[in-house]
Amino acid sequence: MQRLLTNPAAAEFDAEDAGTVMRFLTAYLAMTDRRALLTGTARMQQRPIAILVDALRQLGASIAYEREEGYPPLRLQGRQAIPEATEADEMPELTVRGDISSQYISALLMVGTTLPAGLRLRLTGKVGSRPYIRMTLALMQHFGGNCRDLGTVVEARPGPYQPTDYTIESDWSAASYWYAMVALAPAGSWVQLPGLRRYSWQGDQAIVGIMEKLGVTTEYLTDGVRLMQTARTEAFAQDFTDCPDLAQTVAVVAAALQVPVLMSGLESLRIKETDRIFALQTELANFGAFLTEESDGHFRVSADNFQVSGQTVATYHDHRMAMAFAPLALRGPLTIEAPQVVRKSYPQFWAELEKAGFDVQ
Numbered sequence: 340m341q342r343l344l345t346n347p348a349a350a351e352f353d354a355e356d357a358g359t360v361m362r363f364l365t366a367y368l369a370m371t372d373r374r375a376l377l378t379g380t381a382r383m384q385q386r387p388i389a390i391l392v393d394a395l396r397q398l399g400a401s402i403a404y405e406r407e408e409g410y411p412p413l414r415l416q417g418r419q420a421i422p423e424a425t426e427a428d429e430m431p432e433l434t435v436r437g438d439i440s441s442q443y444i445s446a447l448l449m450v451g452t453t454l455p456a457g458l459r460l461r462l463t464g465k466v467g468s469r470p471y472i473r474m475t476l477a478l479m480q481h482f483g484g485n486c487r488d489l490g491t492v493v494e495a496r497p498g499p500y501q502p503t504d505y506t507i508e509s510d511w512s513a514a515s516y517w518y519a520m521v522a523l524a525p526a527g528s529w530v531q532l533p534g535l536r537r538y539s540w541q542g543d544q545a546i547v548g549i550m551e552k553l554g555v556t557t558e559y560l561t562d563g564v565r566l567m568q569t570a571r572t573e574a575f576a577q578d579f580t581d582c583p584d585l586a587q588t589v590a591v592v593a594a595a596l597q598v599p600v601l602m603s604g605l606e607s608l609r610i611k612e613t614d615r616i617f618a619l620q621t622e623l624a625n626f627g628a629f630l631t632e633e634s635d636g637h638f639r640v641s642a643d644n645f646q647v648s649g650q651t652v653a654t655y656h657d658h659r660m661a662m663a664f665a666p667l668a669l670r671g672p673l674t675i676e677a678p679q680v681v682r683k684s685y686p687q688f689w690a691e692l693e694k695a696g697f698d699v700q
């Protein structure tokens with residue numbers, strides 16, 4: 340994102356494998372008069388974007404699909420000039436599906452403040468990743484944006500953003516892999532992670548409650564957290580609608596500890612970096628574990644005889660596959676294919692593992 344935003348003359352924008360970048364940049368560029376081609380990796384070209392494009396078109400953006408209808412690459416042809424708002428102008432209202440990706444909603448909200456009369460979104464369906472919408476609104480407000488969360492309706496009112504200081508929180512999604520390590524480590528192990536906040540805007544802080552059931556307790560420190568082992572639950576059900584990026588971490592730990600977990604809210608996993616359900620099912624099977632769909636949308640993790648004995652884990656161009664399976668090295672040697680995938684969200688991951696005492700070759 341930083342690379343693309345700091346290249347104002349560019350006519351082609353390659354978001355690589357970052358869906359967030361693709362969606363946010365589409366909305367951002369669509370609201371300018373720029374002509375640009377937005378593209379990404381082969382997988383990015385399979386990740387849907389029609390909901391966002393349709394909404395932006397209704398706001399006056401001219402966007403064409405370069406290849407397949409509904410998917411990147413996108414050709415942006417500039418936006419029709421919009422007249423200044425008058426007192427009588429009503430806030431435009433768009434109906435947007437909330438059950439595919441919260442990134443479309445965040446993207447629209449952030450540009451909504453730049454529209455003459457703002458923007459109201461009416462969200463339909465089972466809204467997923469709701470904490471990301473809340474985080475977007477909170478950050479917009481932090482930077483002077485005027486916006487409101489009314490549940491199924493979210494609003495961005497017109498007005499400029501203001502530069503202001505902001506300290507970026509440490510990443511609870513990345514922390515989830517350290518929770519996994521504490522869960523799988525020998526008795527008495529603990530880990531301290533700086534920078535994580537008790538009052539966080541991130542939905543993936545849900546890892547605290549989930550891992551409590553898998554034997555990891557969290558102590559909040561002045562700066563960060565200490566993770567320690569505790570007794571674990573025998574079996575539980577967990578809905579990942581608000582925190583889909585934690586699903587892989589939890590599935591792997593539950594399988595390794597042989598704690599049966601019934602997982603739901605996984606609908607969005609099929610359109611992430613890879614089809615994460617398929618990837619998990621395939622790779623867990625090599626360890627004697629299963630992710631089985633019991634009823635519509637409910638998957639049970641189970642394992643009879645979980646063994647780590649030199650398996651090779653394919654990562655499917657997905658950083659979270661690599662990082663979710665890596666903690667299994669605490670139970671035996673294993674090979675992670677294409678380890679450089681971690682560069683997407685946690686480039687120092689392997690170096691940090693070495694620092695913690697793992698033998699990484």
Ligand SMILES: C=C(OP(=O)(O)O)C(=O)O
Nearest residue numbers: 356357358359360584612
């Ligand atoms: C947000 C993520 O990916 P993307 O931006 O590609 O959807 C992620 O995996 O955490």
